[in-house]
Amino acid sequence: MTAAHTIGLFRGPEITPWLDDVARLRVAVFRDWPYLYEGDFDYERDYLDAYAKSAESVFVLAVDRGEVVGASTGLPLADDTEAFRQPFLDSAIDPDEVFYFGESVLLPDYRGRGIGHAFFDHREAHARALGRFRWTAFCAVDRDADDARQPTGFRSNDAFWGKRGYQRQPGMSMRLAWDEIGRGRIDHTLTFWLRPLEAVR
Numbered sequence: 001m002t003a004a005h006t007i008g009l010f011r012g013p014e015i016t017p018w019l020d021d022v023a024r025l026r027v028a029v030f031r032d033w034p035y036l037y038e039g040d041f042d043y044e045r046d047y048l049d050a051y052a053k054s055a056e057s058v059f060v061l062a063v064d065r066g067e068v069v070g071a072s073t074g075l076p077l078a079d080d081t082e083a084f085r086q087p088f089l090d091s092a093i094d095p096d097e098v099f100y101f102g103e104s105v106l107l108p109d110y111r112g113r114g115i116g117h118a119f120f121d122h123r124e125a126h127a128r129a130l131g132r133f134r135w136t137a138f139c140a141v142d143r144d145a146d147d148a149r150q151p152t153g154f155r156s157n158d159a160f161w162g163k164r165g166y167q168r169q170p171g172m173s174m175r176l177a178w179d180e181i182g183r184g185r186i187d188h189t190l191t192f193w194l195r196p197l198e199a200v201r
Contacts, residue, residue: 005064005110007118011126015059019048021068022059022105029105031181033151034143038179051102054079056130060122062106062115070106072119074099074126077137084139087172087192093135099127099197101138120164124197133197138166139174139190166193 010018027039051057054075062070077085077098085095104119127133140157143150158168173191180186 005062005069005113005115007115007122008059008061008063009122009126010059010061012055012057013052015057016052018059018061018068018071019045019052022061022071022073023048025068025071025105025107026103029107033149033154034141034156035178036149036181036183038181040179048073050080051075058123058126060119062110062118064110069110070104070115070119072104072123073102074123074136075102076100076130076133083174083176087174088137091169091172097132097134099123099130099133099136101136103138116160117164128197135194136166136197137192137194139192142173142189142191161193164195166195168193 023041023044026044027037027041030037031039051059051073057075057079058073060072061068077088077095077100080100084100088095088098101120101123104116106115106119124136127136161168169192173189175187176190177185177187180188
């Protein structure tokens with residue numbers, strides 16, 4: 001393993017050649033806690049089609065020796081599905097004013113190197129450059145703190161997100177089903193985090 005990873009930024013149609021790599025990475029990383037996702041490559045590839053169809057989407061990729069080891073994604077919320085837009089409508093936030101961050105996934109050996117900050121920096125800068133968004137947002141799965149499946153020593157990303165100015169929005173959530181390892185298909189609650197884009201530096 002080498003520390004000489006590079007960060008690449010791809011916008012709109014430029015993301016198409018990378019869809020399979022990001023789909024595979026999502027399957028690998030989301031298998032771990034807290035998602036415990038029994039991954040389905042075909043489903044992931046279909047999910048990413050929304051990004052491929054959006055002229056203003058963005059992929060930020062960490063690449064090491066030709067392998068995609070980390071990825072973060074974003075697109076205008078208006079280009080995402082109704083399920084993601086509805087909680088904003090219910091909260092009187094115009095989806096047209098929100099740039100949505102799909103995920104940040106990074107292989108374990110590459111964590112703790114500042115890549116997570118780079119992912120947010122590039123996506124926020126991309127959203128700001130588009131010139132019409134008031135908010136950046138993402139959602140994260142809710143898990144019971146007493147869940148016995150939580151690994152010893154696990155640290156959530158809540159503190160990291162908070163330091164970047166994102167605030168969890170209790171009650172602003174959506175339901176999403178996926179196949180959980182050992183349990184089959186289960187509905188999960190995901191809660192949104194928001195930050196005013198004009199406050200990003």
